[in-house]
């Protein structure tokens with residue numbers, strides 16, 4: 001049985017004929033399933049900024065298609081003029097969100113593709129860019145599946161798991177990263193019991209992960225973020241699986257705000273804490289978590305966004321970082337599509353990239 005059949009939605013899709021990027025509007029889930037057809041660069045930028053499309057891999061795929069759409073109708077006939085337009089669109093899309101490295105990784109990959117085809121006609125370059133964006137999307141499926149298989153190899157049937165935010169199918173193309181072992185386990189009768197942190201302030205856990213796991217028939221229990229210690233101390237959690245937005249070369253990991261607290265708790269209770277990381281999310285140019293730019297979001301997301309009425313006094317100061325950094329000391333292993341990296345991560349992540357560079361198949 002393909003558990004994922006029940007998740008019959010496409011997170012990000014190109015409608016090349018209509019020159020549109022089609023996304024499922026994640027801000028309306030779980031109450032409404034609405035697809036948006038985004039045509040202008042401003043619409044695509046805003047959809048990424050507003051988290052209508054969100055999750056590191058999905059942001060990368062949206063940006064790659066966005067860049068293609070942004071230069072598809074260019075009337076430039078020579079390479080220099082075309083490259084100038086391409087660079088302008090690339091820079092604009094890159095400014096939408098700063099933390100998830102997949103955004104920059106996907107845009108850079110598009111630029112590398114353009115450079116490789118520099119001697120071709122502009123029309124041929126456009127075709128190559130379209131193919132590159134399709135490849136980025138297709139590769140994400142194999143990547144997540146491989147992460148799921150490696151993750152599942154660490155688990156036993158009947159285990160209790162905990163996850164934070166949404167690193168699910170909605171954040172990728174299929175399987176998700178942190179949810180991939182759950183979905184593959186479900187297909188093989190593992191009967192996991194998954195605790196889902198609601199994930200303040202934007203409730204990606206409550207609105208998105210709970211929605212996905214429920215639809216897939218996985219035993220999921222929603223908890224407020226401040227209940228993780230309770231379920232852990234009760235002995236109900238055997239492993240924590242989270243996604244990531246950027247992993248530094250030493251293994252420090254930026255993920256949704258609150259992740260670091262979950263890791264500290266897991267460490268305290270002796271529960272393995274696994275980060276599921278496609279290599280596209282590992283940034284070997286960041287030496288440590290201190291080099292990772294943490295996005296600050298508007299105060300309204302905390303004070304009023306999800307409530308019928310404002311829930312905090314007018315004029316109160318608000319601090320709203322969208323991500324935090326989990327120190328490598330609190331991470332048991334980083335699960336990539338090329339294998340499981342264990343501490344010391346400075347060495348093991350290099351080994352993972354060496355496998356990738358050697359052309360090893362996933």
Ligand SMILES: CSC[C@@H](O)[C@@H](O)C(=O)COP(=O)(O)O
Pocket residue numbers: 051054055056057100164165166167168171172176177178204242243244245255256257322
């Ligand atoms: C596979 S998605 C991994 C991360 O991108 C996810 O856990 C996360 O932090 C998403 O943050 P968001 O602000 O919702 O884009």
